[in-house]
Amino acid sequence: MSDREDQLVGEFPLIPKQERAQLKRDLLLKSGHELFILKGYEHTTAKEIAAHAGVATGTFYRYFSDKRQLLMSLLEDRIEMFMPPEPKWGVSDPETTLAGLLESHDKRLKEMGLQRLLPELVAKDAEFAQVLASGKRKIFTRILSGIKLANDKGLTWTDLDLNTVTWSLMTLAEHTPEKMKQCGIQTDYHEVAKVICRLIFPPEVIIKLRTCGTADEEENDI
The missing domain is CATH 1.10.357 (Tetracycline Repressor; domain 2)
Incomplete structure (x- = not known):
């Protein structure tokens, strides 16, 4: 884990190892990316990100502690x-x-x-x-x-x-x-x-x- 990840991302609730779980996480990242650009960070919720990705809100919190952690994951190394x-x-x-x-x-x-x-x-x-x-x-x-x-x-x-x-x-x-x-x-x-x-x-x-x-x-x- 990089220093930047320590500072901005923090510890994830779950690090997916199986391909299916990784695909769900990637869907959430893609959904968050699209909604943040469309609506702005402040007006986007974790529930909306999950719905846009086609998964339950609980699934969101399996992979990310909050929407900030998802956004910082998008920005990581960028x-x-x-x-x-x-x-x-x-x-x-x-x-x-x-x-x-x-x-x-x-x-x-x-x-x-x-x-x-x-x-x-x-x-x-x-x-x-x-x-x-x-x-x-x-x-x-x-x-x-x-x-x-x-x-x-x-x-x-x-x-x-x-x-x-x-x-x-x-x-x-x-x-x-x-x-x-x-x-x-x-x-x-x-x-x-x-x-x-x-x-x-x-x-x-x-x-x-x-x-x-x-x-x-x-x-x-x-």
Whole structure:
């Protein structure tokens, strides 16, 4: 059992070993996933999850202590999927590379669907909010480390605070999926990546990275 499971999931009433029992548990997970997205966490009950799965309410409590445990089981090992993607700076075209990462991240979030529950969960579940914040701090530290390496190589702006740059980068990347809703136009991932890269690199450095090609990528491996 992972540390995260210890924190968020807790001990299950029953760990299914037989295939039939595992199928029932999987049905409950699928049912909970669908209802949480459709109705929201607060307005979904264990009884509704069981009914939607086609099983008795008592069956629900054979596998999960409550709806929170079911939700945290859905989120288990997926916390990092909610984190903004970690850019790769030591490449010949950082803008295109980052645009691809942003688009893939947005696609994963849409496929999972549960990102809509995050504001509700963070507001109501202090333990989950703490784990999510811890995950963001780890991503922040890794991104900052990469930017510092780029700075050591003379690739970044010299007059900007790197902590502020990292925070700005993460904020933009994290809210990229919301751009279409707020602006009313389709998200152009390359335009977002361009803005982020301009926070890191002066224009002449971006041109240099593009023209140097893969020959310098090993040297700039950050």
